[in-house]
Structures are given as structure tokens and as C-alpha cells.
Amino acid sequence: MPLKPVRRPSTALVTAASRRPGAPALTAPPRDYTYDGTFEGLLTVLFTVYDWRAAPNSIQPEATAQTGLFAQPAHRETDEALATRVWEGLLKTMDPEARVRLYHVFLSEDADRELLIFRYVDLALRSVQDIAENYANADVRRVQRLAQQMFREKHRMEAFVRFEKTSDELFHATIEPDFDVLPLIAAHFTKRYADQRWLIYDRRRHYGLYYDLTRTDVVQFEVDRPGMKATDLAATVLDEREPLFKVLWQAYFDHVNIPERKNMKLHRRHIPLRYWKYLSEKQPREQRFVPINNKRPPTDANLRLE
Numbered sequence: 001m002p003l004k005p006v007r008r009p010s011t012a013l014v015t016a017a018s019r020r021p022g023a024p025a026l027t028a029p030p031r032d033y034t035y036d037g038t039f040e041g042l043l044t045v046l047f048t049v050y051d052w053r054a055a056p057n058s059i060q061p062e063a064t065a066q067t068g069l070f071a072q073p074a075h076r077e078t079d080e081a082l083a084t085r086v087w088e089g090l091l092k093t094m095d096p097e098a099r100v101r102l103y104h105v106f107l108s109e110d111a112d113r114e115l116l117i118f119r120y121v122d123l124a125l126r127s128v129q130d131i132a133e134n135y136a137n138a139d140v141r142r143v144q145r146l147a148q149q150m151f152r153e154k155h156r157m158e159a160f161v162r163f164e165k166t167s168d169e170l171f172h173a174t175i176e177p178d179f180d181v182l183p184l185i186a187a188h189f190t191k192r193y194a195d196q197r198w199l200i201y202d203r204r205r206h207y208g209l210y211y212d213l214t215r216t217d218v219v220q221f222e223v224d225r226p227g228m229k230a231t232d233l234a235a236t237v238l239d240e241r242e243p244l245f246k247v248l249w250q251a252y253f254d255h256v257n258i259p260e261r262k263n264m265k266l267h268r269r270h271i272p273l274r275y276w277k278y279l280s281e282k283q284p285r286e287q288r289f290v291p292i293n294n295k296r297p298p299t300d301a302n303l304r305l306e
Contacts, residue, residue: 023125028054034075037061039106042114043083045076046121059114093124098132101147107180108146116142153177154184160271161189163198171198176274182209182218190216 031054035041045059054074060066062075090099102117110116119139124131134140156177163171171193182202186209189200193211199219201208210219 023122024050024053026050026053026055028052030055030057031074032057032065033059034062034065034073035059036078037063038078039103040080040083041076041078042106042117043086044079045114046118047079047082047086048074048076049118056115056118059118090121090124093121093127094130094132098124098130101143104147104150104184105143107183108150109180110146113146150179150181150184153179154181156272157181157185158188161185161200169197171196173198173200174203175200176203178274180205182207185209186216 026049031052033045033048033056035045042059045056049056065073087099090102102120105113105117105120116139120131120143123137123139127134131137131140135144157175161173161175163173165171180202182200182205185200189198189209190211195213197212199208199210207218207220210217
């Protein structure tokens with residue numbers, strides 16, 4: 001009697017299953033979790049969810065938490081050791097690129113970001129295969145979409161930041177991005193402007209990045225004064241040559257412009273209107289644009305000797 005072949009699971013599935021720790025069943029009553037609003041705090045909450053076996057009804061920053069009348073919020077203090085343990089443990093269920101996407105989702109400030117990150121992690125823990133390209137799942141699609149939006153915003157900030165030089169040799173720039181991208185652009189500006197002191201201030205979130213020629217630090221700012229314009233910077237603080245630099249930049253922008261190829265619809269697509277208030281070339285002209293005379297072909301009158 002011939003023997004029937006035994007079907008064995010593929011090597012890929014065996015490898016994936018062996019490296020995935022799995023997740024315990026969340027059998028305890030659901031809880032409303034609060035944390036300090038930091039990414040490390042959220043990772044601490046993720047550890048607590050599985051430690052307590054209690055799924056989250058909600059996960060909210062403590063400062064803005066809204067709970068039901070009879071809800072019992074479970075606040076978790078940030079534990080750096082537990083946060084590191086969770087962050088490193090995520091590599092057992094996802095590749096480094098997918099893990100970074102979770103950090104980008106957190107920086108997106110999406111209203112549902114905490115629960116979205118939990119659902120994504122929980123799905124990864126309970127799946128035998130990698131879920132990064134499982135676009136049939138709504139949470140996977142949402143994570144991917146937010147990560148793409150963060151990438152576009154990061155790229156735009158790296159291109160659209162305009163510095164002003166102050167009298168003490170500090171280059172200052174103000175931004176107001178849709179997402180919290182300062183942590184993502186720090187490495188770019190630290191590398192590109194390593195020979196000068198600079199400060200990039202996020203006016204919407206009231207903090208900034210400061211580079212002092214040796215390292216880049218996060219610095220906190222007080223709330224802006226009422227009535228203060230987005231681009232206000234005291235004239236006495238600026239370098240005396242700064243207005244000239246602005247005029248030169250605007251002149252350069254005007255001279256490289258080709259009016260016959262003007263396409264404002266395409267222009268707004270690449271440089272949205274919300275960025276214009278921080279771009280020197282989009283500010284009112286302090287000097288009227290005059291074409292450069294030496295670009296015109298010579299005439300007999302120009303060549304006539306006196």
C-alpha cells in the first residue's frame with residue numbers, strides 16, 4: 001500500500017512562527033488608560049495592556065483625557081526600561097521599517113493614533129505572517145497612509161525652511177507644519193548646517209530644535225503673545241544685512257522665473273499655500289522687480305563710442 005505524502009508547513013511559515021512570541025489573551029475587563037503624552041509613555045501602556053490582560057477602551061494623554069462618568073482611568077507613569085523592552089521586542093513581530101512607521105503614526109497627532117498603534121501591534125503579535133503589506137486590513141492601510149503623509153511633510157519642511165540671521169550669528173527659522181516633524185528633520189539640518197548655529201521653531205507646538213555647533217537639542221518655548229504675527233522677529237535682533245539677503249533672494253527668484261511657463265495650479269500642488277507665509281520669495285517685494293539690462297542684446301547705440 002503506497003504511503004501518502006505528508007504536507008509540511010513552508011520554511012517561511014515555520015521561521016515566522018518560531019520568531020513571533022504571540023500575545024496573551026486579553027481576558028480582564030477593558031480599561032481606560034492614560035499616559036504622559038510621550039512615545040515612551042505609550043510604549044509603557046502597551047506593555048501594561050498585556051501585563052494586565054486588559055484591552056484598552058481608550059488610550060489618552062492625561063492632560064487632555066476625556067472619560068465617561070463612571071470610568072476608572074488607569075494612569076501609567078512612563079518607564080524607560082519597559083518602553084525600551086517593548087520597542088526592541090517589536091522587531092520580533094515586524095521589520096525595522098514597519099516599526100518606524102508606528103513612530104511616524106504617533107508624530108502624526110491623529111486623533112485615534114494610540115488605539116491605532118495598539119491594534120496594529122496586536123494584529124502583528126497574533127499573525128503568523130508579516131502584516132506590513134496586508135492592505136485588506138483597515139488598520140494596516142491607515143498606518144501606511146499616515147506614514148506616507150508624514151514622509152511628504154518631512155520632505156517639504158527640509159525644502160521650505162528659510163533662515164534669518166540674527167545679530168549674534170544665530171540662524172532662526174519658524175515653521176508651522178501639519179504634523180510634528182521636528183524629530184524627523186533634526187538629522188537633516190544637523191548634517192547640512194553643521195558649521196553654523198541655528199534654531200528651528202515650531203510655532204504650533206511651541207518648541208524647537210537648537211544646534212550649538214556640537215549637538216542638537218530640543219528647546220521649549222513660551223506661548224506666543226496675543227496678536228503676534230507668525231513671522232514676527234524684532235528688527236533689533238536681526239543682523240543688519242538680513243534685509244539685503246531677503247532682497248537678493250527675492251531678486252534671484254524673480255530672475256529665474258519664466259512667466260511664459262507659469263502654472264499656478266501645479267505650483268500650489270508642490271508648494272501649498274499654507275507654507276507661503278514663511279517663504280522669503282512669497283513676501284511682498286521691498287523693491288520693484290526690474291529686468292537685468294545686461295541680458296539684452298547689444299545695439300548700435302550701446303556700442304557707439306563717445
